[in-house]
Amino acid sequence: MSSKLQNDVLRGTVDMLALKGLSAGAMHGWGIGQRIQQLSQGQLEVNQGSLYPALQRLELAGLIESEWRASESNRRARYYRLTRAGRAALGQEMESWRRFSAAIQLVLDTP
């Protein structure tokens, strides 16, 4: 039961994190994972594999787009990039997350 809840919460957040990971520029899947980990200073222990279904979802929704090109190590890799719609969606997501976490914070802080 608890893992199920976690999964549901995770799904939404992974989408948002993936968008955030792309806000600094085009990147391949592994790189996005690395960025998120760096940004969270190792606090977020997400299964890296779960990024890929999320990226697929976002691409189908038109929030990101992808192309295959040579990576920094000269290997073929799939690079993702935010679309204009994606950038807007990230803004909204961040805004609503802030409000949501502030509300949770409020509840938890109340003695």
Add this chain to the structure above:
Amino acid sequence: MSRTKGIVARLRAMLGRRSAETRMEEEFRFHLEMETRKNVQRGYAADEARRRAAVTFGGVERYREAMRDGRGTRSLEEFWTDVRYAARSLRLNPTFSFVVLLTLALGIGANTAVFTLVDALLLRPLPVRDPEQLVVVGNPTRVNSVSTGSARTEFFSYPLFQDIRKQNRVLEDVFGSGRASRLDARITAAGDASAGSAVEHPVGRFVTGNYFSVLRVGAALGRVFGPVEDAVAGSSPAVVISHQYWQDRFAGDPGVLNRSITINDVRLTVVGVAAPGFSGEVVGQGTQVWLPVTLQPVLFPHRPWLEQRTVNWLVGMGRLKPGVTVEQAQAAIATIVYNVLDEQAGQAATGERPPVPVSQGMRGMSRLRSVYAESLTTLMIAVSLVLLIMCANVASLMLTRASVRAREMSVRVALGARRLRLVRQMLTESLFLSILGGALGLLVAMWGSRGLLRLASSGPGAIPLDARLDIRVLAYSALLALLAAVLFGLLPALRATRTDVSVTLRANSRSVTGGPLGSGRGWGIGKTLVAGQVALSMVLLMGTGLLLRTLSRLESTDAGLARERLLIVSVDVGPTGARGDQLVQVYHDLLEQIKRQPGVAAATMSENGIFSGTESTSTFQVEGFTATVHQDTTAFYDQVGPDYARTIGARLLQGRDIDRRDQNNSVPVVLINSTMARFYFGTDSPIGRSITVEGVRYAIIGVVGDVIYHDLRAKPVRRFYLPLSQSSELPQEIVFEIATAGDPADLAVPVRDAIVAANGSVSVLSHLPLDQLMRRSLSADRLLARIITLFGGVALILSALGLYGLMSYLTLRRLNEFGLRYALGAQRSELTGMILREAFVLIAAGAIAGLPLAFGGMQLIRNRLFGVSVLDPTTVAASLGMLATAVLLAAYIPAARAARVSPLVALRSD
């Protein structure tokens, strides 16, 4: 291999059309490589680095699934993946694939073969336009019948048919057709008018002029018949030939038009070739030549049937007017027939009238249909049982294989694959197998249905039934393949994927508690399958036994005559041109000639013969007997020569035989059979009483025992015999019954030669021992018995194979148990005995379940049985015995092998 793969991958990449699946794999691979590299930089060893990368990535399979879900096209993609996977695993297990495909090909092939015949004979509509509007007027099985005497209502005389045609208001039109027995045709090469070409006997049929217009069949060449053919008898000597005959006999030469064919010494002209694919309204006869019905008296001057109201020989076929139902048509046509008959008789008939059948005619008419329909239905059921046994067998094989793959399944489940996905993959494999098997089965069917037709034919040539693979047959076998795949695939798929991950992954092969087929002592699914096969085989073996016994009973049944000592020779005396008293003289000269042959004990003659297929019926009056229904005044009869009863070996019960004293100028006499004597005279002696036939009084001079004439299953019927010497209607074809001292087959040729030597202008139509004629009448029974025996054999082999496979598997799983037992002091024979006992329990369970099933099944063939009861103890015992022997033999091999194993090997066997 890998090089081609590389090229293909590069090609695809170049075209930018790589599948989503490949892209996904590449992306994942890239990710893991990057992660591994990072771990190596951090100082991990290569292996550890890779392991850590996999752990941080998470369950690969789960994410693959999630992505496939997300794409939405996943089922199609997966289907192809599964098909490729199935093909690969088939290649990797050639023995398994071979056994499964062979079994499937045989099972589906046998079913399709039988269905091909069912389709050709029972289901396929005539190849004409709007066949559903057609109705048969008359009995569709009496297509080749001729009956003289009184007017019939299930097939008609030409005058009666004309009355129906003229007065009909319910059909757009109706044609009549009747048999044209034995056409002697001479076809000379084009431009060569000289005679001397060989005599041929094309299959012909007399038809009315509207035949082709009612059927809506056109000409491929020239013209078909029209009203001109009906106008005046013999005015237009025209024939139409079938497209098939045109191809076979004339090599499709368009010059066939206006060529002349001489049939029975009459010169006829080919006016047309019928549309391709059409071979007449009589299914299974393959008409080659159509003749205008008005030519009948011209071609058969000795038997002019056309104007005779007393000769019934035509069956009608018509097209319903729009809005008229078959029932309405039947009522209307029956009224016409009854009115005409009343008019002819000069009074209205009282009591119940014989029916005038009118039925759906979409599928044409057939004599074969009545002979084989029931057999084919039985065969269909039998062959379905074979299919079920086959499915059970393949299911066991799949289960065995699934148990080998249990670990693979567990790993995939552990990696996050959903169960539905695995079930679907296994079902795809099953489907792949069964479609391949079905395709092979079609080949088996093509060969098999021809073989079945040949088995069914009594003569040298096959029945001309068009047993081709049409769309219905293809659909049927595809459906079978699909059904089979579900039947044999679903259960193993469900079982194999119902793995408890931790148990299977941890368990070693030493565990003796249940694999998917069940443990040694438990009652697993595998044992149920084998027991089921035994039960179904029991049904088939019982059927085989009963039908074989029926056949032997029929072949040895007492027909009331000297079956082993009679030679039947049928002769056409028409060409001699003799009439009246001359004709009687010709008969008697021939008879004397035959009697003079060494080895001939006695000889007589008759119009219809014995087991010849022709019969006569007549209406008569019996003094002191008042009939309540019409049928009570009819009986079968024959016109016979002197010493008839004695010569054929019938028992003379009272009075005397017909003999030389009965002449044209003496008192008309009649011999009656005991059924007729009992029916009209009860226990009184009929000697000295009389019957009146067509105004002539015949004195009863004797009573003869019942003789079976045409159908060995038939109950004796009322029958009487008139002396040929007193007959006013002498036949042109005469049958000699010749009693021989030795084997009648030895005399067949000498007697024929003697007849030809005595009178060069007669032709001998057939000369066969009676026993052979009687056997020929059983061809449908023989066909059924032979094919069911074949199926029974297949069932037996499949069941034995099934048990062999299961026991091999079970003993293999228990080798360590046996080793332990052996080490603890058990004898090898005890071990063998133990396994055989288990096998025996399995057979017993199957047989117990099978017996009631078999008895139920036997009710279906009850009508076909003769002289044996459904519960025939010999058959039950024999079936059980055969099953037990075959199956125990199959179990013995693995049992013996298991007992031979060294205890050390056994204990080490994981």
